[in-house]
Amino acid sequence: MSKSALAITEEHIDLADAVFGALNRADSRAAARATLEDGSAHPAAIWSAAADLGWTGLAIAEEHGGSGFGLGELAVVLEAQGHELCPGPFLPSVCAAVVIDRCAPDSLRAELLPGLADGSTVGALAVSGNFTIGSDSTVTGESPAVLGAPDAGLLVVAAGDDVAVIDATADGVTVTALDSMDTTRSLGSVALRSVAVPEDRVLRGAARKARTVFRVLAAAEAVGVSWATLEMAVEYAKVREQFGRTIGTFQAVKHHAANMLVNAEVTTAAAWDAARADDLDGAWFAAAVAASHAIRTQIFNSQNNIQLHGGIGFTWEHDAHLYLRRARTLAALMAEAGDPLLDVVEGHRSGQARGASFTLPPEAEQFREQAREAVAKLRSMPADQHRDYLVDSGYLVPHWPKPWGRAAEVLEQLVIEEEFSGVERADMGITGWVTLTIAQAGTDDQRERWVEPVLRGEVMWCQLFSEPGAGSDAAAVRTSAKKVDGGWRVTGQKVWTSLAHMCQWGLATVRTDPDAPKHAGVTMMAIDMNAPGVTVNPLRGLTGHAHFNEVFFDDVFVPDADVVGDVNKGWLVARATLGNERISIGGGSGGATGFAADDLVKLLDSAPQETQAYYVRRAGEVLAETHTLRLLNLRRITRAIAGSEPGPEGNVTKLLLAEAGQRMTELAMELAGSAAVTGQTPTLTQAYLGNRAMTIAGGTSEITRNTIAERILGLPRDPLLK
Ligand SMILES: Cc1cc2nc3c(=O)[nH]c(=O)nc-3n(C[C@H](O)[C@H](O)[C@H](O)COP(=O)(O)OP(=O)(O)OC[C@H]3O[C@@H](n4cnc5c(N)ncnc54)[C@H](O)[C@@H]3O)c2cc1C
Known part of the structure; x- marks a missing residue:
């Protein structure tokens, strides 16, 4: 399996494997560690390997000495570099190269790109600071911190809306090396005092594109840091023992790890989407989304990696702090280059809130x-x-x-x-995923009787799984059935059954062998909700509506022909139903959100200025998160088209959808203030209340985190009480 999360296509996977292989041979992590003492932050061996293997020229046009690939390929290389803590000015140099390649006139491209492609020139990109281009064609201003500036021969500097390309040795240029928290690469302040710049070195209107390039490529590097730190934490949690168990059995540890995975997946999806863009203008919004996730995730995962290692994670000798130093430094530079959260909100306001376009194959x-x-x-x-x-x-x-x-x-x-x-x-919501299970697991007769009427909207089904004593532990059902001539007699109680009062049929988990182990004695039965002995009592939910019910079975007769799947093998069918439910909910079905991103932006814009200023960054977070849900589904689809195995996006989307809906409505309630609690925003208030169900129904968020930790990350299962 490839170590790259960004790579989906065969070409990208091959590229990633080659880069990881080369970085391992160059002992990249050891070189990074050496920078803590007196090792170089620009090791010659690593730089020449990057040039020889063509990485420095990867996204530079072929006619200028490069290989003519795009940001997508560069992102794969940068992910591996972040993962392996590769020292040196690769990120700033390729950012500078891409800006020149995409925005400069041909004469300047021909002059500068060959050197950047073969690695003989090192570039740096300054996207923060107060540079201005005067009417006398000179540039003046300062940037407090530019990645790689002390190593660079060429400075690409955002000045207002434009970009200036400047030789580092020109008159009036002062680069001062700074003492960086991240020792693996150089950082310097750049001061320009009336530096003369010929007209062909001023790239008009290119500053926004330069920011986009930096955001996309820095986010790709952060993806590598996020996965590396997650992998380190999980490996350690599988072997470190305390209290006579490996620490990975503790739920607190599992949930930290699951949160790290969710963050890494989200950032990967956003960086992947931004890097797919062919044109830098179109990628602006996607890049802002990617940067906003990347800033947060690389720090979150690096910190949690230290936490999960305990004391050893705090030592100088452990690599964990190298990742934190790298992540914290890059995050600071990304934030200083313009707050991406503000751009995410702006993107929504101006109708640019879309991912890069998705090109389907000719088939x-x-x-x-x-x-x-x-x-x-x-x-x-x-x-x-x-x-x-x-x-x-x-x-x-x-x-x-x-x-x-x-x-x-x-x-x-x-x-x-x-x-x-x-x-x-x-x-069709619940009716849909229950009937799909019947279509998959039922007999021909059952399919004939039950599927078509559902599709035509004539019949509704409910899901009769939860009981007073069997919620998260859904296999612990006590509703039981005794075998009688021609069928079964069912007695027991179900609870929280959505829409049972409107349904003609229900699919129920029923215990048919009380002596068998919990999962083995369950049978799945279709129950006619109008049969004698079935009682449905509506229960009011906290919204005030009676959405769900308690359902009693008193000696209800179920014919053999209505048993779905094999007797005592019902747990397999139940799992299929729960699987269909998760995919449906994660894909947006049956959701309670009722309040969309556009509603949030409208609410924000109608708030007083002060309130807007206070809440706008949080709105950006919520909007970026909601947008990325779509990207996770898109990646799942792309992976399937490329013939790869399904990834973990399904579990992640169920968890995120539920929690994002809550965060969105919570923020909206804060913005709406007392209006939301005095009946003036009925839709929002209902959505706020209704969304509390999303982290409970269809499997609670705690259970989903357990599943992510155990089934995706391979942490050990909870030891069961004997
Ligand atoms: C609006 C709504 C609609 C629903 N519709 C249906 C339906 O149509 N059909 C149906 O069958 N069910 C339905 N449910 C029930 C739902 O599936 C259960 O509520 C859910 O599985 C949790 O079970 P529980 O309520 O018994 O809570 P419990 O399982 O008792 O959980 C209580 C708390 O303990 C936590 N917890 C429990 N076990 C663990 C563990 N191992 N690790 C960590 N934390 C744990 C939970 O996460 C939760 O926070 C619905 C629920 C809601 C809210």
């Missing part, structure tokens, strides 16, 4: 024509025939098996999503 076209035809036909029909047409054509649930769906693979699903955008297709 997609065969599906597009069919989907377009279907949409055209649908639009020509009266509205009351729409649902039947969607069912008959398989477009209601394209990913379901035939004959109900189209057995659509990822590519066809993506095309359908695009072509059907704006067409109303019913979200």
Whole structure:
């Protein structure tokens, strides 16, 4: 398995493997450690390896000595460099090179790029400071801290909206090396006093693009730091023992690790999306999102890595502090280059809140024509025939098996999503994922009886799993059934059953062998909610609405023909249902959010100036998070199209969706102030209350973190009480 999180395609995986291999051979981490004493922060061996292997010229045009690749490839290299703490000015130099390559006139590109590509010139990019270009074509100003400036022969400096390209040895240039917290690379202040710059070295309007380049590539490096620190923490948690157990069995440790994984995944998705962009203007918003995550995550993961190592993590000899130093320093420079959170909000305000465009392979076209035809036909029909047409054509649930769906693979699903955008297709919520389970695990007779009426909107199903004594521990059900002639007699109680009062059928977990181990004695049964002995009592949720119910079974007869799956093997079917539920919720179905990003921005903009100034950064965090949820799904799809294994995004999206909804409505409540608690914002207030359910229903966030830690990170399971 590749060590790179950013790489999905075969080419990127090969590139990443080559870079990791070369950095290991160059003993990058040891070189980084040596910088704590008297080792160079610009080791010649590492720099010449980067040049010889073509990394310095990777994203420079071929006619100027590079390989003509893009930010995506450079991001893969930078991730590996962050992961392996690679010392030296690679990041600032390639940032400077990309800005010149993308924004400078041909004559300047021809003059400067060959040196940057072959590594004989080191560049640095200054995106913070107060530089200005005077009418006499001179640049004046200062930047307090520029990465790699003491090593650079060429300074690329953002001055207002423009960028100036300056020789470090020119008259009026002073670079002062600073004592950096991160010893693995140089940092210097840059002062320019009336430095003359010829017109072809002023890149008009390029400052925003320069910031975008820095954000994308610095975020990619932060991705590497975030995964390296997570991996170190998890490896240690698997072997360190305390209290007679490995510390990875403790839930506090698991949850730290799960939080680190979620942050790393989010930052990876955002950096991957930003680096896919072909044009730097289009990547501006994606880069702001990536930078806002990267600033936070690299620090969070580096700090938690130290925490999970205990005392040894605090030692000078351990590498953990090298990562923290690197992360903290890069985060400070990224923040000083313009607050990306403010840009995230601005991107929403100005309608630029979109990821980089997603290019589908040519095979997609065969599906597009069919989907377009279907949409055209649908639009020509009266509205009351729409649902039947969607069912008959398989477009209601394209990913379901035939004959109900189209057995659509990822590519066809993506095309359908695009072509059907704006067409109303019913979200069946719980009824949908319960029926999908029947379609997957039921008999032919059951499929025939139950699936189609659901699709046509004639019948609803509920999920009868939770009981007073079986919530998170869903296999601990006590509702039991006795075998009788031709079927079973069911007695017991379910609780929190959503919409049971509106449903004709329910899928229930029932104990059929009280002597078998917990997971082994459960059978799945379809229960007719109108059968004698079934009582449904509505329960009011905290919103005031009776959304869920308690359901009692008193000697209810269930015919053998309504048992779904094998007797005593119902846990397998239950797990499939819970899996379908998670994917549906993580993909946005059954959510309680009821309050969208645009609503938040409107609320922010209608607040008084002072309030806006106070809350705008938090709004940026929430908006970046919500945006990234979509990117996680996009990465899952891209991975599937590239034929790779599914990644951990599914679990991560369930957790994030739930918590992001709560953070969004919490912030909105704060912004709305007393209006939100005095009946003046009914939609928001309901959404705020309703969203409390999201971290409970469909598996609580604590259980999801346990699952992430155990199933994805491989930490040991909780030892069970005997
Ligand atoms: C709005 C809503 C709709 C619902 N709809 C349905 C439905 O249609 N059908 C259905 O079957 N169920 C439904 N549920 C029930 C839901 O699945 C359960 O509430 C959920 O699984 C938690 O179970 P519990 O309520 O018994 O809480 P408990 O399991 O008792 O948990 C209480 C607290 O302890 C924590 N906890 C428990 N075990 C662990 C552990 N091992 N590690 C760490 N923390 C732990 C939990 O995270 C939680 O914070 C719904 C719930 C809600 C709120």
